[in-house]
Amino acid sequence: MKRILTLICSLMIATMALFGSACKPAGIPSGPTGGGGNNGGGDGNIVVDTTKTQLYVANLQGGIGYEWFRKAIARFEEKFADAVYEPGTKGVQIIPEDEYTVNGRWLLLPTDMYDVYFTENLTYNEYVRKGELLDLTDVIKAPAKTSPTTSESVTIESKLNADQKSGLTAQNGNYYAIPHYQAFRGLSYDVDLFNENRLFLAADKNNGNGGFIIRENDVKSVGPNGVAGDYDDGLPATIDEFFALCEKMCGLGIIPFVWPGQAVSYTEYLCDAIADNLGGVDAVRLNYTYDSGAKKTKIITGFDSSNNPIVDEVTITTDNGYLLKQQYGKYYGLEVLERVIDKIDSYAHALSNNDSNFTQYNSQEEYIYSNLENKPIGMIIDGTYWWNEAKGAYNRSVAKYGERAKVRNFAWMPMPTAVSAADQATNAKDPVVRDIMNSYCIVNAKVADNQYKAQLAKDFVSFCYTDESLQEFTTTTGVAKGLNYSLTEAQYNSLSPFAKSCWDFRAVADIVSILPGSVMTIENEQSLLWDLFTTSISGQAYNTPFYAYLAKESSEDYFKGQWISDSTWRQNYERYFTVGM
Numbered sequence: 032m033k034r035i036l037t038l039i040c041s042l043m044i045a046t047m048a049l050f051g052s053a054c055k056p057a058g059i060p061s062g063p064t065g066g067g068g069n070n071g072g073g074d075g076n077i078v079v080d081t082t083k084t085q086l087y088v089a090n091l092q093g094g095i096g097y098e099w100f101r102k103a104i105a106r107f108e109e110k111f112a113d114a115v116y117e118p119g120t121k122g123v124q125i126i127p128e129d130e131y132t133v134n135g136r137w138l139l140l141p142t143d144m145y146d147v148y149f150t151e152n153l154t155y156n157e158y159v160r161k162g163e164l165l166d167l168t169d170v171i172k173a174p175a176k177t178s179p180t181t182s183e184s185v186t187i188e189s190k191l192n193a194d195q196k197s198g199l200t201a202q203n204g205n206y207y208a209i210p211h212y213q214a215f216r217g218l219s220y221d222v223d224l225f226n227e228n229r230l231f232l233a234a235d236k237n238n239g240n241g242g243f244i245i246r247e248n249d250v251k252s253v254g255p256n257g258v259a260g261d262y263d264d265g266l267p268a269t270i271d272e273f274f275a276l277c278e279k280m281c282g283l284g285i286i287p288f289v290w291p292g293q294a295v296s297y298t299e300y301l302c303d304a305i306a307d308n309l310g311g312v313d314a315v316r317l318n319y320t321y322d323s324g325a326k327k328t329k330i331i332t333g334f335d336s337s338n339n340p341i342v343d344e345v346t347i348t349t350d351n352g353y354l355l356k357q358q359y360g361k362y363y364g365l366e367v368l369e370r371v372i373d374k375i376d377s378y379a380h381a382l383s384n385n386d387s388n389f390t391q392y393n394s395q396e397e398y399i400y401s402n403l404e405n406k407p408i409g410m411i412i413d414g415t416y417w418w419n420e421a422k423g424a425y426n427r428s429v430a431k432y433g434e435r436a437k438v439r440n441f442a443w444m445p446m447p448t449a450v451s452a453a454d455q456a457t458n459a460k461d462p463v464v465r466d467i468m469n470s471y472c473i474v475n476a477k478v479a480d481n482q483y484k485a486q487l488a489k490d491f492v493s494f495c496y497t498d499e500s501l502q503e504f505t506t507t508t509g510v511a512k513g514l515n516y517s518l519t520e521a522q523y524n525s526l527s528p529f530a531k532s533c534w535d536f537r538a539v540a541d542i543v544s545i546l547p548g549s550v551m552t553i554e555n556e557q558s559l560l561w562d563l564f565t566t567s568i569s570g571q572a573y574n575t576p577f578y579a580y581l582a583k584e585s586s587e588d589y590f591k592g593q594w595i596s597d598s599t600w601r602q603n604y605e606r607y608f609t610v611g612m
Contacts, residue, residue, distance in 0.1 A: 083124040084116040086487050089131035089145040094416030095212050097129035099507040100149070106503075107494050114179040114490075116483040123487060140164075140475045146488050149211050151470040154561075155546070156202060156553045158473070164207035165474035170489050171206045175497040179490075187496045190514040198319070198546025201553055208471035209496060210513030210544075212504070213537070215443070215464040217304035218410045219417065219529065222440040224402050228283050230409070231265025232272060242272075243279060255308065255448040257459025262535060263445040268459065270305070270367060271451050280409045281377050286401075288371065288379045290412040291394045292386030295577040297412050299564055301371070302364035302576065307463045308446040310360025312541035315463055318355055319560070320548035323347040329359035334587055349551050349607045353600035356593050363450060365576055365586040372580035380408060385581070391417075396424035399439065403432050414467070415443060418529040419508045442532035462540040466513055469545055505530075511537055513544075551607040558603075566592035 079085060090100045104125040112122045128145060135153030140163040158164050171191075174182040187209065188196065199206050225231055232252040233244045244251060244265065252272075254263030267273040277287045290297040307315050314328045327344040334340055340362055345354060371378050380397060382389035395417055401408040411417065418425075418441065428436040449458035472492055478485045494500060501516045509530030518526075518534070526534065545560065547553040552560060566573050568588045573579040579589050601608075 077126055079126070080124050082120055083122040084120050084483060084487055085124045085126055086147065086484065086491055087126045087128070087145045088147040088149075088491070089128040089143075090149045091131050091134060091151055092129060093151060094214070094414060094420040095508045095510055096419065096422075097127075099504045100127060100129060102503055102507060103495055103500055106500075107491055110178045110494070111490070116487045123491075125491065135469065135471070135473075138163075141477060143475065146475055146478050146484060147492060148473050148475070149470075150473065151211070151468045153208065153469050153471045153473065154556055155199070155208055155469070155471065156556050159202050159207050163476050165476045165479060165485065165488070166205050167207060167209065167474060167489070167492065168205045170493050171209060173493070175500075176490055176493040177497050177499070182493075183497055187493070187514075190496070190501075190516060192515065192542070192544065194316075194544035194546055194548075195513070198544060198548055201547060208473045209492065210466075211470040211472050212416070212468065212508070213466050213511045213513035213542075214414045214416050214468040214470065215533075215536075215540075216300035216414045216467050217446060217464070218301065218412060218444040219441050220410045220444045221398075221402060221407070222442050222528070224285070224407055224409060225265075228280075228285065228407075230276060230279060230285075232267065232276075233265075234259075241275065241279065253459070255445050255459065256461050256539075257456070262532075262539065263462075266445055267447050268455050269447050269449045269451050270363065273367070273447050274370065276409075277371075277374075277378055285407045285409050286378070286380055287409050288383065288412060289394045289398050289401075289408045289410075290379070290383045291391040292382045292384060292389035293393075294391060295383075295385055296564075296575045297391070298368055298371070298577050299575060300412050300414070302361075302368050302564075303465070303467075304364075304446045305367045306358070306360035306364030307465060307543075308360070308448050309363050309450070309458070310358055310463070311460065312463045312543060314358055314360060315465060315543045316548075317347050317358075319543075319546060319552055321347060321349045321352045321355070321551060322549065330354050330357040331359055331362050331590070332357070338587060348609050349549065349604065350609055351597075351600075352551075352604065353595035353597060356595050357590075362586070362590045365590050368576055369580050369586040369589075372577065375581075385577075392420070392424065395421035396427075399424050399428050403428060403436055410444065415533045416508075416510050418527060419510055439528070441529040443529070443536045445536070462536065463543070464540050465543045465545055467545065470513065505534070509533070549607075551604060555604070564593075566590075568592045 090097055104127060108123055108125060114123060115121055116123065135150040138148070140158070171187045173186055174184060175187050176182050195210060199208060226247055229244045231244050232242055234250040234252050236242045238245060251265030252268065253259045254266045255268045256263055267276050280287045313323070313326055317323055317328060323346045327346055329342055329344055331340040332343050342359060345351070347354060375384055383394065391413065394411065395413065398408050398411040399421060445462045448460050449455040472495065474488045474492060478488050496514070498516050501512045501514060502518055502522055504512050505518065506522050506525050509527055511534060523531065523534065547556055547560065562574070564575050566589050568579060568584050573589070576589050
């Protein structure tokens with residue numbers, strides 16, 4: 032209904048423009064006041080205050096909701112209450128769409144009514160090429176505005192990492208977006224459940240308990256990073272240990288995994304998490320740069336008679352970029368998921384097996400309730416935003432179970448960095464993750480037609496990237512913004528245990544931003560960087576490995592079905608080759 036109302040408003044605006052009217056829409060339905068959506072309520076509309084300058088802002092709430100959004104708006108309107116943008120007005124009015132439903136792949140900016148967007152899955156370079164995003168270079172290269180007359184001492188650009196700086200300016204040297212929220216995909220685990228059931232691995236592999244701790248104070252294994260005494264101690268460092276953990280859980284009556292049966296593509300998060308950590312940060316970044324320089328990366332050239340992968344090490348350029356489909360880590364990500372699906376009846380919640388009514392909200396609720404109801408689940412496959420998304424489920428659990436449900440010690444789970452103990456010593460490293468959501472704040476280029484609106488949009492965006500705004504976002508949602516900033520001790524302590532674990536995790540992880548780093552990836556973003564799990568096995572197409580594995584296809588065949596031949600690669604991308612250039 033809200034999208035229908037938006038379309039009607041857009042048509043009304045277009046009609047008024049044809050007849051020379053300068054009228055603005057009288058009111059826009061909004062989440063908490065306009066009804067509709069998952070979290071909205073009430074029965075009123077926001078009425079335009081013609082004594083102020085308006086800015087229409089859309090928020091794709093997704094896993095982060097709109098509470099942070101309303102807080103930022105309230106502070107901005109207060110701080111800019113005396114600002115004059117349009118002649119004859121004083122102050123600003125932000126008109127929010129809290130429950131905007133169109134993600135960043137499908138925005139129709141020239142005909143949409145909003146000025147500023149907080150969105151995700153943005154095909155950034157496509158919109159830049161079409162000229163539909165306002166140039167924000169002056170905003171990003173300046174300090175964030177704290178009021179109409181004051182600013183911070185450092186630029187917003189100084190809060191970006193190297194990937195973001197190079198990727199966002201790759202087309203023409205200018206910025207057209209600022210990172211919004213940062214999210215990783217993978218596994219979370221129940222720390223208390225692990226402690227209660229001694230599910231952490233022991234430093235003593237021959238302790239008579241299958242290598243798992245016997246007492247809670249036993250010395251734990253060094254974990255995936257190979258360093259004792261830190262955040263990942265006792266967690267599986269190898270794929271072999273990962274499945275030993277799954278078997279240990281099953282033996283104790285614990286279901287290892289839950290994911291939404293309605294969206295079985297969530298299982299790809301496990302594939303990616305394994306692939307990235309086995310491959311390493313340089314291998315992951317290659318998928319966006321197609322240039323390994325002097326470094327070599329592991330690829331699989333085939334399989335031996337025992338179906339073991341044959342591994343080679345090569346340098347990558349645009350000339351042989353097709354070999355990235357054969358990356359070592361990608362195979363093992365697929366292989367791990369195959370092993371999970373092969374034992375889906377014992378490894379996964381019953382409704383995770385393709386139940387179309389079992390949403391991500393349901394899987395989160397099942398996970399929260401599981402240990403409270405003596406139906407324990409060890410791990411959930413989801414993003415770092417899941418705890419914020421599950422606030423309603425958490426509140427219901429507290430209402431039902433009281434004190435024992437209040438403090439839940441969930442944490443983000445670092446992934447194995449090696450296949451087996453034989454290669455653990457050389458592969459031990461801090462975690463590698465991709466900032467997977469392509470989440471950005473953008474401004475509709477059409478606001479440039481109104482100099483007052485354009486300046487207001489830039490000031491609002493700038494204000495949303497002050498340290499105060501970034502910190503408030505994290506303390507409200509438990510999710511990090513995709514920039515570099517710190518929290519005070521009090522702010523950190525206000526976070527849930529899960530949010531603390533995610534904040535700590537990002538401090539030690541190698542984070543790769545999904546931004547094209549070459550002309551080839553910029554000009555072929557859709558084909559090279561999206562829908563990466565498509566394959567063909569004996570003429571049968573699959574878009575996600577879950578269904579292939581249910582059909583008893585192998586990870587080897589799934590992997591090989593993704594490969595690209597040299598001739599096909601040359602036919603599609605030879606104009607980008609480095610030879611002879």
